[in-house]
Amino acid sequence: MQRPLREPPPGCPPDSIVLEFPVPRELAGLRLDRFIQTRIPRLSRTRANAIVRACAVQPDGRRRRPSERVRFGEVVILCRPSFEEPVVPTDFGVVHEDDALLVVDKPPGLPVHPSASYHKNTLTWLLRERYPDSPPHLAHRLDRETSGVLVCAKTIEDERAVKAQFERREARKTYLAIVRGAMPESEGVIDRPMGRPDEGLHLLMEVREDGSPARTRYRVVARAPSHTLVALYPLTGRQHQLRVHLAWLGHPIVADKLYGPEGTAPFLEYVEAGEVTADLRARLGHVRQALHAHRLVLRHPREEVELTLVAPLAPDLVELWESLEGEPIGGGVPS
Numbered sequence: 001m002q003r004p005l006r007e008p009p010p011g012c013p014p015d016s017i018v019l020e021f022p023v024p025r026e027l028a029g030l031r032l033d034r035f036i037q038t039r040i041p042r043l044s045r046t047r048a049n050a051i052v053r054a055c056a057v058q059p060d061g062r063r064r065r066p067s068e069r070v071r072f073g074e075v076v077i078l079c080r081p082s083f084e085e086p087v088v089p090t091d092f093g094v095v096h097e098d099d100a101l102l103v104v105d106k107p108p109g110l111p112v113h114p115s116a117s118y119h120k121n122t123l124t125w126l127l128r129e130r131y132p133d134s135p136p137h138l139a140h141r142l143d144r145e146t147s148g149v150l151v152c153a154k155t156i157e158d159e160r161a162v163k164a165q166f167e168r169r170e171a172r173k174t175y176l177a178i179v180r181g182a183m184p185e186s187e188g189v190i191d192r193p194m195g196r197p198d199e200g201l202h203l204l205m206e207v208r209e210d211g212s213p214a215r216t217r218y219r220v221v222a223r224a225p226s227h228t229l230v231a232l233y234p235l236t237g238r239q240h241q242l243r244v245h246l247a248w249l250g251h252p253i254v255a256d257k258l259y260g261p262e263g264t265a266p267f268l269e270y271v272e273a274g275e276v277t278a279d280l281r282a283r284l285g286h287v288r289q290a291l292h293a294h295r296l297v298l299r300h301p302r303e304e305v306e307l308t309l310v311a312p313l314a315p316d317l318v319e320l321w322e323s324l325e326g327e328p329i330g331g332g333v334p335s
Contacts, residue, residue, distance in 0.1 A: 010061035012079040021076040028072035032056060035070045036078070044202060055080045088121045095149060095309050100158045100302050102127075102136045105311040108147040108288050112138060127152065139163055147314040148175075148293030153301065161301035166237070171298040174333060175232040175242060176221065176313055178290035178321060179251040180261070183228045187219040190245040194238045201264055205240045207248045214238045216245045221333055224326035227254065231294070231333045242291065254320070255286035286320050294333060 093105035136152035153159035195211030215235040247259035
């Protein structure tokens with residue numbers, strides 16, 4: 001987990017964005033650029049190498065090299081120039097809080113971790129501002145566009161206990177998605193292996209026979225004339241699993257910029273424009289992918305009790321569903 005320094009090291013401009021990355025025991029011995037790649041999601045090796053060359057410094061301000069090996073217990077420092085960030089929602093709801101956990105209802109559009117485009121406009125930064133003495137640790141992640149339940153832990157021990165449940169597939173997740181088309185079956189299981197394509201964008205995934213096992217259970221919640229509201233239960237945890245499986249089934253998630261009917265073209269247009277233009281929104285059907293983390297069931301890290309954590313369908317998706325003349329959602333989501 002990264003954390004901010006109180007002051008920039010010598011030689012860094014006073015308004016620099018400065019981050020600390022403590023080196024855990026299991027990552028000791030890695031090259032510095034490989035270590036940074038593990039700390040910043042979806043960072044290529046080339047980009048990690050460039051970041052180290054431009055931003056990695058010792059506490060006394062001396063520059064570091066990508067080939068250096070990190071040591072257990074040291075703190076890797078990145079010092080980068082400040083930049084103007086895109087505007088994002090900064091209010092988030094609290095689903096549950098106690099001495100061990102903080103469970104938030106993340107709004108759509110709020111990034112979880114810093115990236116090339118976001119630093120202060122992230123959930124991690126907002127948590128540091130709200131809990132300056134001891135910021136909670138994120139126990140998992142959601143994409144920037146995905147809304148809903150996100151679990152944070154108050155201590156390292158609590159974080160490890162929660163993450164272990166995710167790793168052992170003991171935590172049970174339920175997502176809601178608005179998809180294109182009328183799904184013919186009311187429920188089913190998509191059992192298709194997934195892997196990275198041989199060419200194309202590095203962040204893409206696809207269904208492929210030589211891929212890793214991937215299974216998603218689904219149930220229809222409500223129907224509209226040309227769309228379906230579906231509950232999704234991931235039985236494995238592959239990157240982009242729900243989006244890829246639904247697209248393979250012929251019912252991509254509304255406004256998915258990577259796996260919709262136009263392929264990756266909307267994503268590339270969005271990156272080039274820096275925003276969702278009116279034309280792109282009209283083609284996508286919504287400003288963001290219509291995916292919501294609705295429910296999470298897990299054991300409390302300190303007590304022998306099971307917690308059911310629920311975030312109601314995000315308001316923008318409720319409005320979208322109503323605009324599609326969908327059936328009333330009614331009494332909730334099937335379990």
